[in-house]
Amino acid sequence: MMNEAELHAYVDDCLPQARRGDVEAYLAEHPEDAARVQAYRDQSELLRAAFAPLLDEPVPEHLRRLSEQSGAVVTPDRSARHAESLRSPxxxxxxxxxxxxxxxxxxxxxxxxxxxxxxxxxxxxxxxxxxxxxxxxxxxxxxxxxxxxxxxxxxxxxxxxxxxxxxxxxxxxxxxxxxxxxxxxxxxxxxxxxxxxxxxxxxxxxxxxxxxxxxxxxxxxxxxxxxxxxxxxxxxxxxxxxxxxxxxxxxxxxxxxxxxxxxxxxxxxx
Amino acid sequence: MDAAALQETMPRLRRYARALVGERAAADDLVQDTLERAWQRRAQWRPGSDLRAWLFSIMHNIRVDQIRRHGVPTQTLDDAAILPTRATQSDGLEMNDLSNALAQLPEDQRAVLLLVALEEMRYEEVASALGIPVGTVMSRLSRGRERLRQILEGRSPARLRVVR
Structure with missing residues (x-):
C-alpha cells in the first residue's frame, strides 16, 4: 500500500525524484489508485483553468487604491506602474x-x-x-x-x-x-x-x-x-x-x- | 510593504477568495478586509519575507473570525445534501458547477485544496498560512480531493470515516 501523502506529493509534482519511479511502478500495478491520481491532477488543471479569468479581471478600483495605499509607504513611485501592468493582457x-x-x-x-x-x-x-x-x-x-x-x-x-x-x-x-x-x-x-x-x-x-x-x-x-x-x-x-x-x-x-x-x-x- | 509585490499578489488573493467563498461580492469584501488588516499590521511584516504567505495567512484569520462570528452556511455530511452536479454526461461542466462542487466541501478541506491545487503552494507554506501542522494539511488535502472527485463524478461519497 502506497503512502497516501506520497501519492499527493506525486500529484503535485513535489515528490523527490528518487521516489517518482517507485510511485509510478506502484500506479502501474494499481489501476484504481492510478485513476484517482489522474482525477486529482485533472482537478488541479480544472481549478486553475476555471478560475484563471479572475487573474485577468481588472482589480476593482477601491481594492486597487487600498493596495496602493498599503504599499505606498516604501515604494510610492512604483505602484502606479505596476497597477498599469496588472491591466495588461x-x-x-x-x-x-x-x-x-x-x-x-x-x-x-x-x-x-x-x-x-x-x-x-x-x-x-x-x-x-x-x-x-x-x-x-x-x-x-x-x-x-x-x-x-x-x-x-x-x-x-x-x-x-x-x-x-x-x-x-x-x-x-x-x-x-x-x-x-x-x-x-x-x-x-x-x-x-x-x-x-x-x-x-x-x-x-x-x-x-x-x-x-x-x-x-x-x-x-x-x-x-x-x-x-x-x-x-x-x-x-x-x-x-x-x-x-x-x-x-x-x-x-x-x-x-x-x-x-x-x-x-x-x-x-x- | 512593497507596492509592486502587493500589486502582483492582488489578483491571486482575489482568485483564492472567490474560489473559497464562492460569491463575488463576499470575496471582494474578504480581500478588502485582508488589505485593511495588512495595512493596520504593516509593522509586523518583516521586509524580505514572503508577502504572499503573509497575506494569505491574514486572509485565513479573517475568514476564521467571520465563521466564528456569523457562522457560514455549511453542508452537512449527509448524503442527501449532495446533489449530482451534472444530470447527464453531455452537459458541460460549467464554472458554476465547479463552484457548487467546491461549496460542498467543508471549508477547511476547501482551503487546503485551493492553496495546493490553485495557488500551487508547497505543503509547508500551506501549513504556515493556515497555522496547522503539515500532517493536517495532508489529511485535509486527501479528504478534500477525494470528496471533490466523487462530487464531480456525480455520486455521493461513501460514508466518511472519521479520522482525527
Missing part, C-alpha cells in the same frame, strides 16, 4: 483555457490524462482531432509550472519515449527558423491510443502545440483543414496513419505559415 491567454474547458468538459474527463493510466480511463466516444488538439492546447499551454512532461533539454529521451509509446517513430520538427523553439512534450490518451503533444514557444512566450496521433488507420489523407475551437485556432491534416494538429491562439495567417512549415518538414522526412 498578460493573463488573457489563460482565460481561454477555461472557456474551452467549460464547453467541452464532458469529453475531456475521459482523455485528459497520461497514457500510463489508460487502462483506468477509457474513452466512451471519439472526439474529433481538432477538438482534442484544441483542448489539450488550452489545458496545457497556460501551465507555468509543468507545461510538458519531458523538456526540450532531454529531446533525445523525449523522442525515444514518445516513439516507444506511440509504437512508431515520432519527432518534433525544428521550428527555430520561424522563431519557435521546442519547450518539450507530453503523452496523452487519444480516442483509442496514446497521442503526443509537442509544445513550442516564441521569444514573447507565445505557445503553439503540435498534436500527433497515430490512430487514423481507416482515414484517408486529407488536405490542410482549419478549425476554430473557442479562442484556439487549429490547422490539422491526416497523413497515412498519422493525424497532425497545430494549435495556437495566434492569428490564422501566422498559424498557417507555421503549419505549412511543419507539414513540409514532416513530408520530407524519410
Amino acid at each position: 498578460r493573463w488573457t491567454w489563460l482565460a481561454l483555457a477555461a472557456g474551452v474547458l467549460v464547453a467541452m468538459l464532458g469529453g475531456v474527463a475521459g482523455w485528459l490524462g497520461h497514457a500510463h493510466f489508460q487502462n483506468a480511463y477509457r474513452v466512451a466516444q471519439a472526439v474529433p482531432l481538432p477538438r482534442q488538439a484544441a483542448v489539450a492546447h488550452a489545458v496545457f499551454s497556460p501551465d507555468v509550472r509543468r507545461p510538458v512532461e519531458v523538456t526540450a533539454e532531454q529531446e533525445e529521451q523525449l523522442v525515444k519515449w514518445l516513439s516507444k509509446r506511440l509504437g512508431t517513430p515520432v519527432a518534433p520538427p525544428k521550428l527555430g527558423s520561424l522563431g519557435y523553439e521546442l519547450v518539450g512534450g507530453r503523452l496523452l490518451p487519444g480516442n483509442a491510443g496514446p497521442v503526443a503533444q509537442f509544445m513550442y514557444q516564441d521569444g514573447a512566450g507565445q505557445r503553439l502545440t503540435l498534436y500527433v496521433t497515430t490512430e487514423n488507420a481507416r482515414n484517408r489523407d486529407t488536405a490542410f483543414r482549419f478549425a476554430r475551437e473557442g479562442e484556439v485556432n487549429v490547422f490539422y491534416w491526416i497523413d497515412g496513419k498519422f493525424g497532425y494538429a497545430l494549435s495556437g491562439t495566434i492569428g490564422k495567417p501566422e498559424l498557417a505559415r507555421v503549419a505549412t512549415a511543419v507539414y513540409e518538414v514532416l513530408e520530407n522526412r524519410p
Whole structure:
C-alpha cells in the first residue's frame, strides 16, 4: 500500500525524484489508485483553468487604491506602474483555457490524462482531432509550472519515449527558423491510443502545440483543414496513419505559415 | 510593504477568495478586509519575507473570525445534501458547477485544496498560512480531493470515516 501523502506529493509534482519511479511502478500495478491520481491532477488543471479569468479581471478600483495605499509607504513611485501592468493582457491567454474547458468538459474527463493510466480511463466516444488538439492546447499551454512532461533539454529521451509509446517513430520538427523553439512534450490518451503533444514557444512566450496521433488507420489523407475551437485556432491534416494538429491562439495567417512549415518538414522526412 | 509585490499578489488573493467563498461580492469584501488588516499590521511584516504567505495567512484569520462570528452556511455530511452536479454526461461542466462542487466541501478541506491545487503552494507554506501542522494539511488535502472527485463524478461519497 502506497503512502497516501506520497501519492499527493506525486500529484503535485513535489515528490523527490528518487521516489517518482517507485510511485509510478506502484500506479502501474494499481489501476484504481492510478485513476484517482489522474482525477486529482485533472482537478488541479480544472481549478486553475476555471478560475484563471479572475487573474485577468481588472482589480476593482477601491481594492486597487487600498493596495496602493498599503504599499505606498516604501515604494510610492512604483505602484502606479505596476497597477498599469496588472491591466495588461498578460493573463488573457489563460482565460481561454477555461472557456474551452467549460464547453467541452464532458469529453475531456475521459482523455485528459497520461497514457500510463489508460487502462483506468477509457474513452466512451471519439472526439474529433481538432477538438482534442484544441483542448489539450488550452489545458496545457497556460501551465507555468509543468507545461510538458519531458523538456526540450532531454529531446533525445523525449523522442525515444514518445516513439516507444506511440509504437512508431515520432519527432518534433525544428521550428527555430520561424522563431519557435521546442519547450518539450507530453503523452496523452487519444480516442483509442496514446497521442503526443509537442509544445513550442516564441521569444514573447507565445505557445503553439503540435498534436500527433497515430490512430487514423481507416482515414484517408486529407488536405490542410482549419478549425476554430473557442479562442484556439487549429490547422490539422491526416497523413497515412498519422493525424497532425497545430494549435495556437495566434492569428490564422501566422498559424498557417507555421503549419505549412511543419507539414513540409514532416513530408520530407524519410 | 512593497507596492509592486502587493500589486502582483492582488489578483491571486482575489482568485483564492472567490474560489473559497464562492460569491463575488463576499470575496471582494474578504480581500478588502485582508488589505485593511495588512495595512493596520504593516509593522509586523518583516521586509524580505514572503508577502504572499503573509497575506494569505491574514486572509485565513479573517475568514476564521467571520465563521466564528456569523457562522457560514455549511453542508452537512449527509448524503442527501449532495446533489449530482451534472444530470447527464453531455452537459458541460460549467464554472458554476465547479463552484457548487467546491461549496460542498467543508471549508477547511476547501482551503487546503485551493492553496495546493490553485495557488500551487508547497505543503509547508500551506501549513504556515493556515497555522496547522503539515500532517493536517495532508489529511485535509486527501479528504478534500477525494470528496471533490466523487462530487464531480456525480455520486455521493461513501460514508466518511472519521479520522482525527
